[in-house]
Amino acid sequence: MIEIRNLHKSFDHLHILKGIDLEVQGGETVVIIGPSGSGKTTLLRCLNLLEMPTSGTVELGTRTLEFSPDKSVPKSEVLALRRETGMVFQSYNLFPHKTALENLMEGQITVLGRSKAEAREKAQHLLEKVGLADRADMYPHQLSGGQQQRVGIARAMAMDPKVLLFDEPTSALDPELVGEVLKVMKELAQEGMTMVVVTHEMKFAEDVADKVVFIDGGVVVEQGPPAEIFGAAKHERTKQFLNKLN
Numbered sequence: 001m002i003e004i005r006n007l008h009k010s011f012d013h014l015h016i017l018k019g020i021d022l023e024v025q026g027g028e029t030v031v032i033i034g035p036s037g038s039g040k041t042t043l044l045r046c047l048n049l050l051e052m053p054t055s056g057t058v059e060l061g062t063r064t065l066e067f068s069p070d071k072s073v074p075k076s077e078v079l080a081l082r083r084e085t086g087m088v089f090q091s092y093n094l095f096p097h098k099t100a101l102e103n104l105m106e107g108q109i110t111v112l113g114r115s116k117a118e119a120r121e122k123a124q125h126l127l128e129k130v131g132l133a134d135r136a137d138m139y140p141h142q143l144s145g146g147q148q149q150r151v152g153i154a155r156a157m158a159m160d161p162k163v164l165l166f167d168e169p170t171s172a173l174d175p176e177l178v179g180e181v182l183k184v185m186k187e188l189a190q191e192g193m194t195m196v197v198v199t200h201e202m203k204f205a206e207d208v209a210d211k212v213v214f215i216d217g218g219v220v221v222e223q224g225p226p227a228e229i230f231g232a233a234k235h236e237r238t239k240q241f242l243n244k245l246n
C-alpha cells in the first residue's frame with residue numbers, strides 16, 4: 001500500500017530525515033516510535049505531503065511520486081496523493097464554528113463533490129461508529145478532548161482514505177480520555193484499515209501494531225513485530241529508548 005524509499009527532508013540546512021525506507025502493507029497498522037525530535041512527525045507529514053520531501057520516492061497505491069531538490073512534483077499529483085490519506089492531528093484541528101456533523105460533511109462536499117444528503121448520511125454513520133451519534137449537533141467546544149479527537153478520526157474517515165495517518169493522537173488528552181480514542185483506533189485496525197500511527201502509547205503498539213518502527217536521528221534504526229521490538233530489540237539505541245520509558 002505504501003512504500004517509501006530513501007526519503008530525505010531538510011529544513012534549510014537542517015537535515016531531519018536521512019534516508020528513510022518504510023513499507024506498509026494494506027490492512028496493516030504500523031506504529032512509529034522514537035525520541036522527541038527524531039523526525040516522526042516530519043515523516044508522517046511527508047507521507048501526505050503537508051511537508052514536501054527533499055528527495056526520495058513515495059509510493060501509495062498505484063501512485064508513485066519522485067522528489068528531488070531540482071524539480072517540483074506537479075500540484076495535481078500532490079493533491080491526488082493527499083486525497084488518498086487521512087490525517088488525525090494531535091490538536092484535533094476541528095473547524096470551531098461547525099458542529100460535529102458539519103465537520104464531517106465539509107470535506108466530503110467541497111473536496112469530493114458529494115451531495116449534502118450523501119455527506120450527511122455518511123457523517124451520521126461515522127459519528128455512530130465512533131460512539132458520538134448523540135453529539136452530532138454539538139460544537140467542538142461543547143465536547144471533551146476525547147470526543148473531539150473521535151470526531152477528528154471520523155472526519156478523516158469520511159474522505160474514504162486508503163490510509164489513515166495519526167500524529168500523536170492522544171498526547172493532548174487528559175489521561176482518563178486516552179482510552180476511548182485508542183479503542184476507536186483499535187477497532188479501525190481490526191476492521192482492516194491501513195494505519196500509520198506516531199504515538200508514545202507503547203501498550204497500544206504492543207496490542208495493535210503489526211509492525212513497530214523505531215526512528216532515531218532521522219533514520220529507521222530498527223523495525224519488526226511488536227514482540228520482537230519490545231521483547232528482543234537488537235540495537236542498543238532501541239533498548240535505551242525503551243528502558244527509559246519503563
Ligand code: ADP
Pocket residue numbers: 011014016034035036037038039040041042043
Ligand atoms: P518528532 O515528531 O520525532 O518529535 P519532528 O519531526 O517533529 O520530531 O521534528 C524533528 C526535527 O525537525 C526537530 O528538530 C524540529 O525542530 C525540526 N522541524 C520540524 N518541522 C520544522 C520546520 N517546519 N522548520 C524547521 N525545523 C523543523
